[in-house]
Amino acid sequence: MTDSDSAAPSSPTPPNYDWDGYGFDTRQVHAGEREERNFGARVTPVYLTAAYRFASFDEAEARFTLAEEGQLYSRNLNPTHLVAEARIASLEGAAGAIVVGSGQAAITGLLLGLAGEGEHLLATASIYSGTRVLFDRTFARFGVDLDYVRDPRDADEWERLIRPETKAVFVETIPNPKNDLVDIAEISRITRRHGIPLVVDNTVATPCIIRPLEHGADVVVHSSTKFLTGHGAALSGVIVDGGTFDWAGSPRPYPGITEPVAPGKPSFLEAFGRHALEAYLRFGIVNDLGAALSPVNSFLLQQGIETLSLRMAKHQENADAVATWLDGHPAVESVDYAGLPTSEYHGIAERLYGGQAGSVFAFTVRGGREGAQRFFDALRVFSRMTNIGDVRSMALHPATTTHVSFSADERERLGIHDGLIRLSIGIETASDLIADLDQALRAAVGATPEETLS
Ligand SMILES: Cc1ncc(COP(=O)(O)O)c(C=O)c1O
Incomplete structure (x- = not known):
């Protein structure tokens, strides 16, 4: 026997679960993955469960009051979703993300979370036709007013259409069908001056071509039905929170985020800091609207992202x-x-x-x-x-x-x-x-x- 044969075996290094700082291609495969402790499954399991068992009376209360974050009901948190959400947030360079049933659900949940009756949104005219129909038909019925900027390169047009009650600006990076690309860096200079969140639909570009948060956008949405999933087998949508918008410092009110969630309780901003929008949507508006994604579709989304x-x-x-x-x-x-x-x-x-x-x-x-x-x-x-x-x-x-x-x-x-x-x-x-x-x-x-x- 040689010396090296008799040496004690070295203990194996634990797998890596922190993918910050790794390249895009590495993160599209790994970011957000979690250890599966039961069987060591390497691919994220599909957690097909509507709800989760509480360990105790106290845990049930803590989960309902958000004193402790954890699974409670799959309308707002699901372990399969958590992986997809962390992965997309990593690829977009964001604080967090939530997945929902479709792109349309992402846009609806986000924008109805920011604007209500008597308030106003501003969008570019050439956005996806279905989003325009959503705004002109359904948002109009809810009393949310829309204006469309015809030439996004015209700063005067933006300035003319922004109103005191404008609560978000909505643009697409690569609109279809005309491929009339938008200079989101220029638009973000205008929205910042007015304290308005800039929401960017990055469906067609994907974070491979552009990461809007790096150019001044505050929130990104995706119809992940499209390139992120890629195989055309399932609908899904994502809301990606940059985590940098100053909700309390804006001259425009965002009470859902800045005011107490219930008498005597902290606001989402106080409780979640840079994850305030994500938490407000996850536990508030998106949960209320019931736009939940199936865990099967979340699994299919992850399968797609791996080869984005x-x-x-x-x-x-x-x-x-x-x-x-x-x-x-x-x-x-x-x-x-x-x-x-x-x-x-x-x-x-x-x-x-x-x-x-x-x-x-x-x-x-x-x-x-x-x-x-x-x-x-x-x-x-x-x-x-x-x-x-x-x-x-x-x-x-x-x-x-x-x-x-x-x-x-x-x-x-x-x-x-x-x-x-x-x-x-x-x-x-x-x-x-x-x-x-x-x-x-x-x-x-x-x-x-x-x-x-x-
Ligand atoms: C740019 C864009 N945003 C949003 C949507 C809506 O997404 P979904 O069909 O997943 O609801 C679409 C759908 O075509 C789209 O092209």
Whole structure:
């Protein structure tokens, strides 16, 4: 026996559970994971339980009064969710996050938590059509007033529309279908001056392309149904709290956060400090509204996030190839893609988005509505459907679908013309996507496969 054979075995190092300071790719796989002590399961288990057993009378009271944070009911805390929430907060550089049933639930919970009857929100006009419908139909019924900024680059327009009762500004990093990127750093300078939280929907960009909190945003929301999940199998939404907005110092009142939760009790701000908004939403408004996510969907969200950066790189590469090719196609009138040097949004893409414009954009086919219809019906690789951010490539005709309830005037102002087609570019082989688009464009203009188009 040698000396080394007889040495006492070294004790194994414990696994790492603190991923702060690690790279993005490492954190998308690991951040937020917790040790599973029962069986050592390596992948986060799906905790399919509506509620949790209390150890005692005292523990039940402590959980209900928030004197002690812990599981009580899955409408506000679930162990599967906790991992997804910590992971997304890490990727966005945030204080915390909460997951909810859908992107729409995230936007509703957050904004109804900030603004009530007689109050006002300001948003950019080109945000997702479903969010506009939510604001104009449902928020209007609740007495929450909305105004839309037509040109987010026009500081005077923002200043004109901000009112004393404006409680949040809502923008998207990469709006669809027009890919009209927003300079959130510039907008945040305006919202800061007014003490208004800047809420950014980062669904299309994801934290791979831009982390809005680094550019002055206060809160980020996601339809994680899209790129974060990536496989298109489940709906989910996320509210990401930057933890830096000064709720008490703003000239605008946020009583849900700054006032006692009950007589004699501290406010969420006093009890939770930089996690005040997260706690207010988790234990207050989102819990009240009942927008809970299924733990199964939370599991599916985590499965997607693990490969986010790999998918996003391929989405981006394919989108660049397809947009550049479309831009030179004789059957195409125009391409709305900030990745093209000719786009009026290219400068913003270069300055703020690392030269990337995401993979959801639009183009206009020759022949108006009829051309669009012939193109759409000829697609074989692209799916005709209304999702975005899936690994599969998809196409949609906004004028007759997502924007069909908008007036013709409003569609015109938004540039949703009859020949406009929205694409969400997936991760397939780029030449297959281009070949599919080519045969469909030929069908749109009545050309044969052999004909040279001009
Ligand atoms: C940018 C954006 N935000 C929010 C939503 C709403 O998300 P969900 O469909 O998950 O409710 C969508 C849906 O398309 C979207 O594209």
